[in-house]
Amino acid sequence: MKKEITYKDIPLFANIKEMDLNQLFTCLRSYKQKYKRGENIIMEQDNVQYIGVVLSGMVHMLKDDIWGNQTLLGFMEPGELIGESFAVRRSTESYVRFQAVKDSEIIFLAASSIIHNCPRQCGFHAQITQNMFQLMGEKTVQLMEKIEVSSKSSLRDKILAYLSLMSQKQNSRYIESPLTRTELAEYLCANRSAMTRELAAMKEEGILDYDKNTYNLKK
Template identity: 30%
Template sequence: MDYQFLAGILLFQGLSPDVLPDLLAGLGAGTRFYPRGEAVLRTGDRTGRLGLVLSGGVNIENHDAWGNRTILDHVAPGQVFAETYACVPGEPLMVDVAAVQDTEVLFLDMGLLLSGEGPHHGILLRNLLTITARKNLALSRRIFYTSSKTIRGRLLSYLSDQAVLQNSPSFSIPFDRQQLADYLGVDRSALSNELGKMRREGLLSARKSHFRLNVNQMP
C-alpha cells in the first residue's frame, strides 16, 4: 500500500502516513482489482463499504430499460464512490459503477468509521463531508451542462467549464467520445458532427480526449 499517496488525497487530509496502516486495519480495509469493463457495483446492490480508487478509474452510470446509458460522473485515482450508499447500507444502488480501465479499489467499512471509536475518525468524517459537498457541486455542474436544448450549447458549457476548472484553454477530459455523449445526454454521431463543425469554425481543436479552445472565437 502506498501510504504516501493516501496521505496526499482529500479523504486522508490532515493525517500522516505513519498512522494509516493501523487506521486502515481498524476500518476493515481491503483491495480488489477490476479489469477494464468489469462492474464494481451494480444497480440494486447494497453496500456498507466506501470505495477509493487507487489506480485506473470508474464511471458512475445509469442504464434504462432499453439499454441507454447515462454517465453521471467519473471517479479518478484518489477519489471515492458509493459513500452515500455505504452510510445507508440497506439502500439499493440506483446506479452502476464500472471500471473504465484496469482499476484497483480500496474498500473501507463505513459502519466502523461511523462508530466514531477510532482516534482519527473525526478527521475522516470531516473530510468525507467536504467530499460529499464537492460531489453535490459536480452534479449541479452536470445539470448546467445538460440544460441547453442544443448539442453545441451542451458542449460549450462543458468544455468552457473544464477550461476554467483546469485553468487552461488546453486540457484533457476523462471521457472518450461515446462516454462524453453519454455524459451530456446526446447521440454520439450528432456530437461528433457538432465537434467537426466547431473545428471548422475555428472554435476548438480536439484529439481524442484532449481539447484546446480558441477563446478569441468563442461566441
C-alpha cells in the first residue's frame, strides 16, 4: 500500500518552505476538490484556468473520437499535474478529457498566478514557476514514451516496450504496473483478449511471469 502523499512530497512544491505553503495557496487562489471513481475532472473543450495536482487516487488523460471510442494517452498518480499544458497556452481550451479512475482528491492552482509576476513579490514565486516548467518537461517525456510504445509494429513489442519502461523507472525486473489489465490494453491501443493471449504466450516461452498487475521479466 502506497504511503499517503504530503505537500513536501509533491515536486511542484520542491524547495519551498513548509511555512510558506499557506501563503502560496492564498497567492495562487487554490482550492481542493474530491472526485468519485469515473467522474470527469476536465472535459474536452473546457477552458482550463487552473493547474491541478493529484493528491490521492489516479487520473487518466483520455481522447475520445467522434464514434465514442477512447484512447488512454497517459495517467497521473499522486504528486503529478493535470491540465497544465492547456492552462498556460494562449487558448486554454482542453484537447483531452481528464477522468478520475479511483476516488481522487485534486488541489487546483490558478495558472495565471504562477506564470505572471507576483505583485506581492513572494519569495517562493520564482521557485514554483521553475518547478512547474520542469514538470511540464517531464510530462513531454511521458508522452514521448507513449509514442514509443504505441509505435511498435506488433502487440508483443508494445507490451515489452511498456514493461521495459516500467522496469527502468522502478529499477527492477519485478514490476508493479499502475494500470489494470484492461487499462493496459487501452494504453497499448490493443484488444484486451488479444493482449491476454500474448501475455500467456510469453509466459509459456519463459520471457516473463505475471500475477494480476505485477510482472517479472525473465529474459
